[in-house]
Amino acid sequence: MQNNRLSRLAARVTTLCAIGCLVAFSLPAVGESKKSFNVCWTIYAGWVPWGYVDSSGIIDKWARKYGIDIRITQINDVGEALNQYAAGKFDACSMTNMDALIVPVVGGVDTTALVVGSYSDGGDGVVIKGKGKTLKDLKGMSVYLPELTVSHYLLARGLETAGLRERDVKVVNTSDADLVAAYDTGNVLAAVAWNPQLMTLKARPDTMEIFNSHQIPGEIIDIMVANTRVLKDNPALGKALTGAWYEVMAMIKAGNAEALEAMAKSSGTDLASYRAQLKNTHLFHTPQENLVFVTSPDLIKTMRRVAQFSFEKGLLGEGAKNAEAIGMSFPGGVTLGDKKRILFRFDDAFIRMAIKGGL
Amino acid sequence: MRFINRHPGRGNQLLLALLPFILLLAAYFSGSAARLQDNSDDKLLPSAAQMAAAIDRAAFREDRRSGEYILWNDTAASLARLGMGLGIAACAGLALGIISGAFPLLRAGLSPFLAVASMIPPLAILPILFIVFGLDELSKVMLIVIGITPILARDLEQKAREIPRELFVKAQTLGANSWTLVLRMMLPQLCCRLFISLRLMLGPAWLFLISAEAISATAGLGYRIFLVRRYLAMDTILPYVAWITLLAWLMDYLLRQINRRCFPWSEGAET
Structure with missing residues (x-):
């Protein structure tokens, strides 16, 4: 009987191990x-605009053209x-150059910047409570x-342009979702945010913006990146996304009210507010404008800066010298960095x- | 023999206890090895060596930027908040529980309110807590206090009402007034229950602590986890999770030992 029990136990262990292995190996490996x-x-x-590319069905049109989904x-x-x-769950995703x-x-x-859609042109900003303040006033403050x-x-x-260093201020980590609520408390005198939160903060009484991304044009870049391996094996993905994007860009440039209305709605705001946000976002309306930006030596300078910042914060991995x-x-x-x-x-x-x- | 009547032998008991842990680790490390083989820089499921290196950096070396030993620094910040939150919640919960358990006149006003208050999810009213308590240490401690006090109070009230009526009658026959009844008869019985309730509330208390630290902080175990999550540093997060689990288990053990030491008579009745 003891034997019987042990063998049953062994059978159960085997089953559980099998389940464990199944779970482990169902994690995706990149396909061809x-x-x-x-x-x-x-x-x-x-x-x-990517939301509109999707909801309007424009992406399906382009995907069908290349026989993909x-x-x-x-x-x-x-x-x-x-x-x-x-982690490999998505083949492409929107993110900033630094992220x-x-x-x-x-x-x-291995990641490719597929559609370099826009850069922040005032869409990120440093705000402070009070009047007549400058960046220098941040010294000794909690931000x-x-x-x-x-x-x-x-x-x-910003601190760099004011001759200050990061250690001159105290950075308090605050999640972007809670930033507006946090700003309304008495403790918070200075904050940094991006749109749409930034617009909300700027609208608060007795608040002024002392630095924004308009002063560092082209450094905070909003990109649709794609997995290089997937893109190389499947150029159709790159073609379809690029084609769909510029189709929507042309609609925005032409001021297509229906498209803009849909985009405003999907960002949870009205048309006027979305237009105001777009004013602080330098979209490349045509592939020609985009080419100028991507081939400019300024881009390399920006990425060198971003890499330096990331390294100083210990974000390039512990092995990074x-x-x-x-x-x-x-x-x-x-090329830049390790060839x-x-x-x-x-x-x-x-x-x-x-x-x-x-295309 | 029916399944319900079968008991494991001593060896099997140990084996069965270890089995889920072994399976979990095996699944983890086989998954980790598979991913690392595909991409040696993968950060989602780090290997044991990568985690050991991260522990070494966090616990035994000065941080490059701040010059602090971040693990101990974070632990001290978190334990201070948690200790304060649990301490205040225990005192407030005990007081409220006794008041509403002992005096029907006060219970009428308090008990329904506690019942409603204990159902409010504190995280959902965070912006209000910010305005009232500010963004510093106080709001983090208060989130724990608000989260667990009503539940502690309700539990103790219930326990107080379970004290046999006969005891009240007998004590009063012997000349006890309201104050001595609370102090000499109810308090000892409820203190022992308080430790059991506190042990059960440790999980929620940690949950509130980590949520509070995720929202706005400059140090703390929850702060670190949510900060490094931004760049998917699972090699730091997983040891932190293990460390939190260990700390929580130790606190539970400590509370159980205190309870056993102070109220040895209670062991038999423990749930």
């Missing part, structure tokens, strides 16, 4: 040529979107912001196809 793709985006003025999902939490993309560098790229996911995000980067750049630890490539064969370890690629191939009308 495939037909259906997952894309994610999060709420931000410059990414809301693309599913676009909106994710509520920016950090979660980054993690899901880095792309410190999450998927540092995580070893509330989501740490290790573009807000943190913006503050560092300096800001050059990760390689990046730019159009025209220019043997190129993981972040700015590429103009799809933009050129769009210009030539080859």
Whole structure:
């Protein structure tokens, strides 16, 4: 009987082990040529067009043209979107240049900046309570912001222009969702936020903006990135996303009321407020404008700065000896950082196809 | 023999106890190995060596930026908040429980309110808590207090009402007034229940602590987890989770020992 019991126990252990292994191996491995793709985006003025690309059915039209299937999902939490993309659940996702560098790229996911859609042009800002204040007044103050995000980067750049250093202020980590509520308390005298929260904060009485991304144009970039491996095996994904994006850009440029109304609605605001947000977001309306930005040497300078900032914050991984630890490539064969370890690629191939009308 | 009557032997008992842990670890490490083979920089399921390196950095080396030992720094900040929150909640819960358990006149006003208050999810009214308590340490402690006090109070009230009527009658026959009844008869019985309730509320207390630290902080175990989550540093997060689990288990053990030491008579009645 003892034997019987033991053998049953052994059988049960085997079953459980099998289940464990199944769970472990069902985690996705990146495939080769495939037909259906997952894309994610999060709420931000410059990414809301991706929501319209999806809801209007424009993406289906382009996907059908290339015989593939693309599913676009909106994710509520920016950090979660980054993690899901880095973990391989999505083939492409919207993120800023800095987020792309410190999450998927540092995580070893070779990433291509597929559609460099816009840059923040006042959409991120530092606000302070009071009148007649400047950046210098931040000295010794607590500044509330989501740490290790573009807000943190913006503050560092702002302090730099005022001759201050980050250690001159105290950074208090505050989640972006709670920033507005936190700002309304007596403790918080200075904060850094992005749109739409920034617009809410600026509208508070006795509040002024002392620095914003308009003063560092082109440094906080909103990109649709794609997994380089997937993109290389399936150029159709890149073609379909690029084609759909510029179709919607043309609609925005033409002031298509119906499209703008839909985008305003999906970002939870009205048309006037969405237009105001767009004013602080420099969208590239045509592939030509986009090409100029992507091939400009300023982009390399920006990425060098972002890499340096990330390195100083310990975000390039513990093995990183300096800001050059990760390689990046730019159009025209220019590289930055470790040439043997190129993981972040700015590429103009799809933009050129769009210009030539080859999509 | 019916299944319900079968008991494991001593060896099997140990084996069965360890089995879920072994399976969990096996599933984790096989998944981790598979992902790391595919991409050696993968951060989702770090290997044991990567986690050991992260523990070394967090616990035994000065942080490059702040010059602090971040694990101990975070632990001290979190335990101070948790200790304060639990302490205040225990005192308030005990007082409210006794008041509403002992005096029908006061219970009429208090008990329905506690019943409603204990159902309010504190996290849903966070912006109001910010305005009232500010954003500093106070609001973090208060989130714990508001989260667990009403439940502690209700539990103790219930326990107080379970004290046999005969005891009240007997004590009063012997000349006890309201005050001595509370102090000499109810308090000892409820103190012992307080420790059991506190042990059950440890989980929610940690939950509130970590939520509070995630929202706005400069140190703390929850702060660190939510901060490094931004760049998917699971090699830091997983050891932190294990550390929190260990701390919570130790607190539970400590409370049980105190209870056993102070109220040895209560062991038989413990749930």
